[in-house]
Amino acid sequence: MSLGVKNVEIEPAVRDLRNRTLARLPGDVSRLVYLASSRDLNTGRYSHDGIAFHFSENVASKAMAACHEEIFDRLVYCSLEELIEELQSYISSTAERPGDVLQSWKRLGSYRVTIPSECDEMAAEIFLSNVKIALAILQARQESAFQDGQFA
Amino acid sequence: MSQLLPYLGVASLLLVVSALWARQLFLTRKSRIELIVSQKREPTSGSSASHRDHGERIFDLGDWDFVSRNAPSEIQEMFLRERAILAISWLRRTRARISLVMRAHVAAVGQIDDLHLATELKLALSYLVVLTLCDLLIVWIWLRGPVRTRKMVGRTLRTVAWLRGAFEQLMARVSAEI
Numbered sequence: 001m002s003l004g005v006k007n008v009e010i011e012p013a014v015r016d017l018r019n020r021t022l023a024r025l026p027g028d029v030s031r032l033v034y035l036a037s038s039r040d041l042n043t044g045r046y047s048h049d050g051i052a053f054h055f056s057e058n059v060a061s062k063a064m065a066a067c068h069e070e071i072f073d074r075l076v077y078c079s080l081e082e083l084i085e086e087l088q089s090y091i092s093s094t095a096e097r098p099g100d101v102l103q104s105w106k107r108l109g110s111y112r113v114t115i116p117s118e119c120d121e122m123a124a125e126i127f128l129s130n131v132k133i134a135l136a137i138l139q140a141r142q143e144s145a146f147q148d149g150q151f152a
Numbered sequence: 153m154s155q156l157l158p159y160l161g162v163a164s165l166l167l168v169v170s171a172l173w174a175r176q177l178f179l180t181r182k183s184r185i186e187l188i189v190s191q192k193r194e195p196t197s198g199s200s201a202s203h204r205d206h207g208e209r210i211f212d213l214g215d216w217d218f219v220s221r222n223a224p225s226e227i228q229e230m231f232l233r234e235r236a237i238l239a240i241s242w243l244r245r246t247r248a249r250i251s252l253v254m255r256a257h258v259a260a261v262g263q264i265d266d267l268h269l270a271t272e273l274k275l276a277l278s279y280l281v282v283l284t285l286c287d288l289l290i291v292w293i294w295l296r297g298p299v300r301t302r303k304m305v306g307r308t309l310r311t312v313a314w315l316r317g318a319f320e321q322l323m324a325r326v327s328a329e330i
Contacts, residue, residue: 080215122206125241129234133219136227 013055013063017048028071028078029090035068036114044117068116076127084134091138102139105131207246210238211298211305235298239305240290247286254279278314 025031039046046064047057055063075083091101105111111131115124219231257275261267285307292301 077209079212079218081218122242122245125238126206126209129238133227133231133234136230137219137223140224140227 010059010063010066013051013059014066016054017051017060017063017067020050021048022067022071026093027086027089028075029083029086030093031071032068032075032114033090035064035071036116038064039068039117041113065116065118069118072114072116072119072127073123076123076130080130080134080137083130084137087131087134087138099142102135102142106135106139207242207305210235210242211302213299213302216299232297232299236293239293239298239301243286243290243293247283250279250282250286 022031022034025034035046038048046061046068048060048064051060051063075086078086091098094101112128115127216231216235219228223231261272285304289301289304292304298305
């Protein structure tokens with residue numbers, strides 16, 4: 001897996017981030033949520049104490065932005081089926097009830113803040129549309145499973 | 153009425169010749185055309201996925217196969233609605249981008265000494281064809297949905313790819329002249 005990072009300066013930081021932090025997270029949606037939540041919404045800068053300690057705050061922020069874009073692109077271009085699996089994996093990894101997470105994501109549109117600042121508008125539109133459909137499918141599956149449980 | 157016949161004949165002949173010319177143009181270039189039209193975007197990280205084409209993603213039939221097999225009818229309708237919105241948005245952007253490049257080309261073409269009239273005419277014709285195709289596709293998608301228009305979109309993508317290639321060649325000539 002190659003990031004294709006143009007800037008040689010951030011490559012070691014990207015490797016570090018990928019191997020130490022992102023590899024531990026279950027799936028790309030979890031990684032996307034993690035990276036988006038590490039971003040200051042006022043400045044758009046990312047923070048990671050470990051990477052910043054080894055490299056610099058600026059390099060850490062750039063490395064995180066690069067990983068964020070890479071993961072986002074993967075999710076934009078993955079099939080709807082894969083996206084549903086990724087979402088399911090993320091929801092299972094949280095301590096919350098799946099139904100509550102789905103409701104919250106649908107109602108609040110929490111996934112909107114996971115979009116990287118450097119992505120183009122069309123990619124963002126595709127992502128939002130696909131997540132919306134994926135959430136609807138997951139909710140339909142959950143309702144169906146709930147009804148099956150009630151009648152069993 | 154009979155006085156108009158010669159004019160109608162000439163107009164029809166011109167139309168047929170233009171259509172044949174355009175067809176020949178696209179068919180000869182077809183083998184060399186890459187279906188993927190790279191985006192204008194220049195990301196800071198330069199990720200590999202960013203060079204893929206949004207049009208291909210939007211009109212991917214794999215998703216529709218999955219949704220039609222695994223989702224209830226209301227979600228299938230939602231999927232088709234969402235894809236139609238995306239498809240129309242993508243076509244509008246493609247149209248706007250091509251128009252922008254054409255305007256830039258028209259502005260720059262005055263600086264070329266050895267202007268190839270045939271190339272310019274081909275370019276102008278292709279430009280009009282692409283704009284018309286984009287407009288027709290927008291209406292078609294709006295009426296029939298994105299799944300049934302997949303073949304037409306494939307042709308449009310190839311035309312757009314050729315047009316962009318031709319623009320790039322001409323723009324390179326312009327830069328060399330300057």
